Amino acid sequence: MARKEDHIISLGVISKILIPFIQLYSYYVLAHGDLGPGGGFQGGVILGSSIILYVLAFGEEEGRKLVSQKFNDIFSSVGVLVYAGVGILCLIAGGAYLEYSKFPLDHHLAHHLGMYGVEIGVQITVSAVMTTLFFETARKDDETFESKKKKKMEPSNLKSS
């Protein structure tokens, strides 16, 4: 991951130009899921990858300022709850779980809105989980393979464990 000392200006400028377009495209993919290819999953992956691009360009600290750990954790569960919540709304409206046609709306519109709600839930979860995966798997700047090995071998560490 990019550290502060090896920050490259062109990388930062280009990614700052590109990121808004990538995020806009992810919402386009989400909104046009019922017309063309795409949907919540693909839109979520694209949204997550835009945040990953930001972290790659500016380093983990800056990325954590943009999306904090708490924010990520909350939103990865919010998506599933939105999905399940649409199902519960269907139950309240008097239908079966995820039976959109029971909404008190026009049949076509009810299905449309139900599917949008579901897709938005998928997108939130997928984007939050993808960024979480990247944040957690990438090496932290203070630990390298060698330094970790050394730490384990130090006698003071062995004693305390």
Added chain:
Amino acid sequence: MIEIIDVFLLFFIVVCSVAAIFLKDLLSAIIILAAFSFLMAVEWTVLNAVDVAFTEAAVGAGITSVLLIATLSRTKRYEEQVNVPKEFAPVVHKGISTKIMPIVVVVITGAVLLYGTIDMPAFEDPNAPINKHVAPTYIHDADHEAGSINIVTAILANYRGYDTLGETTVIFAAGICVVVLLRREKWPEKKIT
């Protein structure tokens, strides 16, 4: 003309997969896997499966390679022979059976699979069982029943809503697993009395 493109695509897919297996430089192997995923995405587009192609391009070529490189940053770039003490070294059998047996198994499995394809209906056959069962219903009813022109989205979000809910929960569970396994929390220091 389209056959030539197909042959080229399949050829490069095979080349990429073989190269990814034999490379000792893991970073190059990851890049080649990304190229493999991209070629697969093109192949899906040729087969008219645009939704799968989109997912393959976004997940296979995009996110997966980034995550693999992130994983690589925790280990080392090159495959190398690690010096292990003799008692822990893996046992290598140097017999003719270890050289011949894998080939025999692979050849037999391949032959069985090829034999299985004889019974399959021809490609793009409208009378194949898969085109006779539920597909006509979906094609006919998806637009006015589910309110979506894209049949794939209609199936995912409407007809098979439960499955997609389970799928989303699986992704959520995967994120939780990674957090549980890899996150290092700084616990407040407590004195044990």
